[in-house]
Amino acid sequence: MSNDAELPLVLRSAYLALHRASNAQFASHGVTADQFVLLATLSEGKAITQRELALRMSSDPSTVRAMLNLLEKGGLVRRASHPTDARAKSVSITTAGNRKFQQLWKAGQKIRDKMYDSLDPDEATALVSLLRTIADSLTQESAADLRLANTVLG
Amino acid sequence: MSNDAELPLVLRSAYLALHRASNAQFASHGVTADQFVLLATLSEGKAITQRELALRMSSDPSTVRAMLNLLEKGGLVRRASHPTDARAKSVSITTAGNRKFQQLWKAGQKIRDKMYDSLDPDEATALVSLLRTIADSLTQESAADLRLANTVLG
DNA sequence: TATTGTTATACTCTATAACTATA
DNA sequence: TATAGTTATAGAGTATAACAATA
Secondary structure (H helix, E strand, O other): OOHHHHHHHHHHHHHHHHHHHHHHHHHHHOOOHHHHHHHHHHOOOOOEOHHHHHHHOOOOHHHHHHHHHHHHHOOOEEEEEOOOOOOOEEEEEOHHHHHHHHHHHHHOHHHHHHHHHOOOHHHHHHHHHHHHHHHHHHHOOOHHHHHHHHHHHO | OOHHHHHHHHHHHHHHHHHHHHHHHHHHHOOOHHHHHHHHHHOOOOOEOHHHHHHHOOOOHHHHHHHHHHHHHOOOEEEEEOOOOOOOEEEEEOHHHHHHHHHHHHHOHHHHHHHHHOOOHHHHHHHHHHHHHHHHHHHOOOHHHHHHHHHHHO
């Protein structure tokens, strides 16, 4: 195995460390790390569709639905019919959900502090920027992919 | 939500993009992204215990066991009794496992290329280093944690 | 006493495919 | 024809606790 593997592997181990720490921190609140991300995505207040929610939190509609079912049971989230598109649902966070999110945000401060304290401010900025670049490189269809798609589709 | 959330969220989205791309790429080989990491960890050839395997791949013994059961069924991995510690198992990759790993390595090249091509060489180096720092900050017990443990334990 | 691994168990996230109802 | 969401279903990873064997 060449050292090309370094970046993927360390990306994985950094994320898993974050994910574990978050789950441990949120467990006593009855919420998972991924559910926290969903609540955070809704916490700005605007109602969005399930599809958009999935997109924004790097998930997929089927997974989001399973998560919403759990969160709705706990009264943290609400689904209403969409005002203009009868196919769509309009998902929003409830008052209880917002209260829960505030608690979770506090509970997670220790974790964010650990991460940011380990870096200089400019390093943190650089890291965010580099991670965004990586994420984009993996989600954008490459030129080669598009050529292939055109070939296949005729 | 303050912008403290940026780093955790972009770390998550970069990792999930990598994880999805890897799973998609490896699916036709009948292997998951996480199983690939397990095989990669064993690919250096040396037999290690399940506990050490779990540690090295940022997993836990129970999960590793479930994964080994799957991989052993496929003949990619082998468990033998440990030479000096009768409690432990000695896990190693089989010839078929190594062959599979070579295929997976090739199949994953496209993904690694996408990541590395999006960065300057020095940016890639910096990113690896920063991610390592983050991962360490989250796995090391903090001074505060240790003080707490001492208090609790008396 | 502490540690390695197993067993049993449960839950969350993930994902695909077939379906409906709308657009 | 394409899209939003549901349903059914399956599998993979995660994690905890109780246990046996061994250190």
